[in-house]
Amino acid sequence: MCGIIGVVGDGRREVPSAEVGEAMNAAIIHRGPDDGGLHRERDALLGMRRLAIIDLAGGHQPMLSDDGRVVLVFNGEIYNFRRLRRELEALGQRFRTDSDSEVILAAYLAWGRDAVQRLEGMFAFAIWDGRERRLLLARDRLGKKPLFVREHDGQLAFASELKSLLALPGFRREVDLGVLPAYFAFGYVPTPRSVFQGVHKLPPGHYAEFDAGGYRQHRYWRPTSTPVFTGSEAEAEERLAGLLHEAVADRLVADVPFGAFLSGGLDSSVVVALMARQMSRPVKTFSIGFREARYSELSDARRVATHLATEHHELVVEPDATAMVERLVWHLDEPFADASALPTYLVSELAAREVKMVLSGDGGDEAFAGYDRYLRLLALERLGALRGPAALALRIGGRLLPGRHGFRLRRIGERLGLGLADRYLSGVALSRPEQTIALIGEAGREGYASLHPLFHRGDVRPLLDRIVEVDLHSYLPDDILVKLDRMSMAASLEGRAPLLDHRVVEFALRLPVGLRVRDGRGKHLLRQVARRWLPAEVLDKPKQGFGIPLDEWFRGPLGGMAADLFASRAFRERGWVHPAAAEDLLARHRGGGENHAESLWQLLCLELWARRFIDGAGGG
Structure with missing residues (x-):
């Protein structure tokens, strides 16, 4: 697990100096505190920082071929x-x-380039072929490892984190304001765009080449739900159990101490159960909770840890949220508003005291249809031809019924009246369009538009397959995996996700809907397989997200921090957000009658990002 950087040219002018490469490397030293290296020739500058997990003595990078003409820098594990x-x-x-x-x-x-398709794992790598004067970039199938790319004036620069590119001579920190509507809708900047003009993300499942002929990007893998699995449920169980066993076994290869995140939910519990079955010593497990009971799963994690006889580590935290958010903004690189990044960072810090690598349960909700929003959309679709009359009746009923219940009825009625793309995205979004419009103006109407291309016209597959594919191309790589990568790497900890083994994902996507969703619950087949290893109270407990008490915090110290930021001259002169709308949102939240914590977190993260990366020097 590492961080990589580089600049290659088309031969017209020399690449930047070694000092520039050192500065790019220094920005991501947290990704690789164990070792570092740099290779420079006239047309290529490649560097890396290493977190040593396999072959601690060997594996130094950049790695050169015997003749010195081909150079590799690599982040990840194969x-x-x-x-x-x-x-x-x-x-x-x-x-x-x-x-x-x-x-x-x-x-x-x-x-050659066909090697990419033979690799199984998480990776982002660059190979400079000095014989062909060509650069090959590649990113893993599901986007576990990041790669930012900038093409400018005959040179192509790349880096694991956006902050490394800021060290490039002449880099202009020009914000792409066109990404703000999507950020306010979803809390992240969707691939392939980035927050800076002229920088893009190499999409998951792609490789790219750059030489004197320019930059060319190619897809080598695509998630698919065809052909549909046609075996029996018992056969599906056996197949899935075998794939999960192999996925976990592959990820237990390491030359350093390792463990697992354990929330007590189904996904992380399955991973730990399979680790326990394959290891000769107790699994080291790590959990955190908050003082507020409704945000803590410590009792659930403790129950699983006891059942599996793990060496369990837990911590109840009361973090200084005002200090933590600035640290998160630095490590997350772009405006990013999934507040569960904070507990992910805290549990990574806890684990890093004991181990250098952990397995996590990330990916189970996408692969096995575990999100409640999938179930809600399927319920809406069952109205079928009655959608129009039902939408009208719900909107009328919502106006007549006061309070929260009336609001929910109106909300459902509004969603029923939308096209499929917006009907789904409105159930995913952190902010409604009218609120985004109030904050940033008419451009806020375009919040959902960035993901519209993922909804293909004429697609006749089952609805569940279509919306899961949308999440595999957006929410998973741009939110869930960004959070896991940046927060674990911030603690110099490697995170591996067995449920995102591409063989597991491919099998899960091909399951009939009835093997994923049954009796109003997702993850049916995964839950059935897990009954072999876990007690019923783990399998049947309600789903609980990895949340934090944001609503209370914004009525406390975060509220004061937000008030100061919204009243500041920098915030007002920046012009990205209408100050009066932000202040009104905060006042309504602090008044106690409304909960706007998620939107306030978005505003806070955006302004703190701008202060660090635009107003400030961008230092760590």
Whole structure:
């Protein structure tokens, strides 16, 4: 697990100096405190910071071919590297180390760009081929590892984190204000755009090439729900159990101490159960909770830990939210408003005291249809031809019924009247369009538009397959995996997600809807398989998100911090947000009658990001 940086040119002018490369590397030293390296020639500058997990003595990067003409920098882990190594040795390749990095380099030398499709794992890497004067960039199938790219004046720069690119000579911090509507709708900047003009993200499942002919991007993997699995439920259970066992086994390869995040929910509990079955010592598990009981799952995690006899570590935290949010903004790189990043960072810090790598349960909700919003949309769709009359009746009823219940009826009625894309996205969004319009003006109407291309016209697949695919292209890589990567890396901790093994995901997507959703609940098949290893109270408990007491905090210290920011000259002169609308939102929340914590968190994170990366020097 590492961070990578680089600049390559088309031959017209020399790449930046080694000092620039060192500065780019220094910005991400938290990603790799164990080792660092830099390679520079006239047309290529490549660097990395290393968190050593496999082959601690070997694996130094940048890694060069025997003739020194091909150079690799790599972030991630390749889980099938030993199988690939045997295949490459049979082809005559020789190895100097026991690292997965060298296997990537050898695979490229043997198979060229086709090597990307043979790799199983999480990765973002760059290979400079000095023989062909060509750069190859690649990102893993589901987007676990990040890669930002900037093409400018005949040179292409890349980095694991956006902050490294700020060290480039002449980099202009020009904000792409066109991403603000999407940010206020969803709390993140959707791929492929970034918050800065001229910088984009290489999408998951893609590789790109850059040479004198320019930049070219290619997709090598796409999630698909076809062909549909046609076996029996018992056969599906056996197949899934085998895939989960293999996915966890692959991720237990490490030369350092490791453990697991454990929330007590289904996904993390399944991962820990499979670890316990394959390890000769107790699994080290890590959980955090808050003083506010409704935000804490410590009792659930403790129950699972006892059942599986883990070496359990837990912590009840009362963080200084005003100090924490500024630290999160620095590590998250872009405006990012999923507040569960805070507990993810805290549990990463807890785990990093004991281990250097953890397994997590991320990905189960997308692969196995676990989100409640999927169930709510399916319920809306069952109204079918009655959608129009039902929408009208609900809106009228909502006006007649006072309070929260009336609001909910009106809200459902409004959603029924929308097209499919906005009907789904309105159930995902953090802010409604009218609120975004109040904050940033008429551009707020475009909040959902960035994800409209993911809804394909004429798609006849089951609705569940269509909306899960939308999340696999947006919410998963741009929110869930950003949070896991940045927050674990902020603590110099590697996070691995077995439920996002691409073989598991491919199998889950091909399951009939009835094997994923049954009796009003998602994750049916996963839950059935988990009954082999976990007690019923774990499997049948209601779903609980990884939340924090934001509403209370904005009536306390975060409210004071937000009030000062909204009243500041910098906020008013920036002109991105209408100050009066922000102040009104805060006043209504602090009054106690309304809860606008998520929108206030968005505003707070955006302004703190601007102060750090636009007004300030962008230092750590």
